[in-house]
Amino acid sequence: MIADPPHRLSRRSILIGGGAGAGLILAWGLWPRAYAPNLAAAPGETVLNAFLKIGEDGHVTVVVPQIEMGQGVWTALPQILADELGADWRQIAVEPAPIGPLYANRLLAEEAEINRWPAFLGGVGRWATHEFATRESLMVTAGSTSIRAFEQRFRDAGATARALLCMAAGKRIGADWRACDTAQGFVVRGNDKLRFGDLAADAAGFAPPSPPPLRKPGEGGLSGQALPRLDLPAKVDGSTRYAGDVRLPGIVFASIRHGPLGETRLAGSDKAKAEQVPGVIAVIEDPAWIAVLANTWWAADRALDVIAPRFATDGALPDAALVDKALDAALAGGGKTLFSQGGAIGTPTLTADYAVPLAAHAAIEPLVAAAHVNGDRLEVWVPTQAPSLTRAAVAAATGMSTGRVTVYPMQVGGGFGRKIENDAAIEAAVLAVRSKRPVSLMWSRAEEMQRAPHRPPAKAKLSARLEGQRITGWQAVIAAPATMGELEQRLIGRGGSGAEHAAIEGALPPYAIPAVSLAHAPADIDIATGLWKAMAHSYTCFFTESFIDELAAKSGADPLSFRMTQLGQAPRLARCLTRVPAIGGWSGEAGAGQGIAVHSAFGSHVAVLAEAAAEGDAVKVSKLTAAIDCGRVINPDIVRQQIEGGLIWGMAAALGDAVSYTRGVIDQRTLKDLALPLLADCPEITVEIIPSGEAPGGVAELGVPAVAPAIANAIASATGKRLRSLPLRLG
DSSP states (O other): OOOOOTTSOOHHHHSOOSTHHHHHHHHHHTSOOOOOOOOOOOTTEEEEETTEEEETTSOEEEEEOSOOSSSOHHHHHHHHHHHHHTOOGGGEEEEEOOSOGGGOOHHHHHHHHHHHOTTTOSHHHHHHHHHHHHHTTOOOOOTTOHHHHHHHHHHHHHHHHHHHHHHHHHHHHTSOGGGOEEETTEEEETTEEEEHHHHHHHHTTSOOOSSOOOOOTTTTSOTTSOOOOSSHHHHHHTOOOOGGGOOOTTOEEEEEEEOOSSEEEEEEOOGGGGGGSTTEEEEEEETTEEEEEESSHHHHHHHHHHHOOEEEEESOOOOHHHHHHHHHHHHHTOOEEEEEESSOOOSOSEEEEEEEOEEOOOOSSOSEEEEEEETTEEEEEEOOSOHHHHHHHHHHHHTOOGGGEEEEEOOOSSOTTGGGOOHHHHHHHHHHHHHTSOEEEEOOHHHHHHHSOBBOOEEEEEEEEEETTEEEEEEEEEEEOOHHHHHHHHHHSOOOOSOOGGGGTTOSOSSOOSEEEEEEEEOOOSSOBOOOTTTTHHHHHHHHHHHHHHHHHHHTOOHHHHHHTTOTTOHHHHHHHHHHHHHHTOOOOTTSOEEEEEEEETTEEEEEEEEEEEETTEEEEEEEEEEEEOSSOSOHHHHHHHHHHHHHHHHHHHHSOEEOEETTEESOOSSGGGTOOOGGGOOEEEEEEOOOOSOOOOOTTTTSTTHHHHHHHHHHHHHSOOOOBSSOOOO
């Protein structure tokens, strides 16, 4: 457990109302709230604000607080700032932000609190949440929030710097700075043209205007364009350094083993046999794990096989049967209603049960971290989605203060929520402290599969009342672990196990239904669960959009027109639904093997059309078409890449990707065991981005939720068989 330092206020301390709570909030509000950038400038560089440095040679370094894990944030956010600044894209560089309050993801904190306390976030509540995130330097990349949380801040940073550069130029040429403008890395006024690099040092001495003089998005010629990604060249030529590439003088390599799930402890090992493996340096034991240090990772992992660690577990060992039993019991209990409108639904016309399993992350990069004790300081190189939380966790595990721990956030080789966990960083730090050597720790694939907090399993009972071809009542009870509470417990030492809105996020149908009731039935499955791409949306959309197809069939309506007639209150989603059949070739014929599904999430909207057929007991997907409205687009190529990736991810979750346990040990220990789709299985994919002037929405996870129900609906069309559980199997 990571305890709050005694001099800091915890989230729980702030989120209380009335009496002493009001006084506490008032006192907290009197704390100073001005923060200076904590950036380091190289020789010849000038820091203009927390997000921008300019060098004498004209290079423009954009400081990005969000972690790059393939979603293109190291391009899209610099693109926003460079557009406002008037920079030359060829001179843009990217630098990860240090941990600091100016880089807090306030939007994610707000959304997390809304999920837990939906009635809390009015004026004071929102302020308190933003202040907590800022003062705790809560830097987190998750929830498709990067553009939504930072677009305005990056626009402000670019516009402010542009004004400062114009002030410096105006003074130099004896002109009003407002008569100056910027373009392609120069401040221009008539025939006058001055380089950013020549002005930056002087510009830093001027007082910035408030508010900053914003341009219209895209006015700088960069935002909205398909500019080349800044992170790709180094990834293509292999020069990108991931945490596993870190090399330090005297570094040793570590592999680690943990026991089965449950209350497990190390019970013994044949440590002496480690000497049989050349290159072994040390064997280090912990109550929960055993690790070997060697001069190569292969030697360390081979030695673990040789010494054959043994573990003992108190209590029951979790397995697939216990998971099903826990979910069934929770579902039978009815759960706690978290959303209700319009009263009782009356006698339902149709009721159906659905289920999804535990699902793996299966990132190409397993957990990895390097650590080094440097004097009285500890340095950690780690792919983390939450650098400040990683620093706090490492400090707590090693007994150091956070001020003595430096975290270097590396690019992530696949995160999807898995890299918000701190297991490898903590273990690498402990190994470095105990061995007094720099250590590079990498988990094996089997270890990663065994210990990863997977996407939670869920079961749902959906009921609806039809009057003709209109849905007049809707009730959903969803049994699932309280994953967000679990995550908070692991990350900040405080969480809950009760009903939570996060577990049913996305379950509210987008259709105009007068009476709706949604309930969460928390299930304790004795297996850790965690964030996963699209999280609850990945199963709530499967439940909802599969059931909508069943209701359409029950009413005798075409599934497309059935949806369309009830989307009057969701015009942006309706527009997606209008476009996808046109570009995907919707026939509307029974037996055509076509299925459709829609979903709104992360401020964006999507409709997916799938074409699928039965091949024996297997499902073959031949085509996926998506129409999306994600608001104002920063980089259309990145949006398209993310949606295409999400569609493939969603297909993998629909057809494979399930994990199960037997006596606390995972049944799927390799990527092959997950039955993931191969390149030959990938369907034809078409993505259309609908032009929109709305604020940008999230896209990194948007492509996932609607895929599984679209495929299930296509199989129902092709075979007449309704599949209500994932993965989709006909046998």
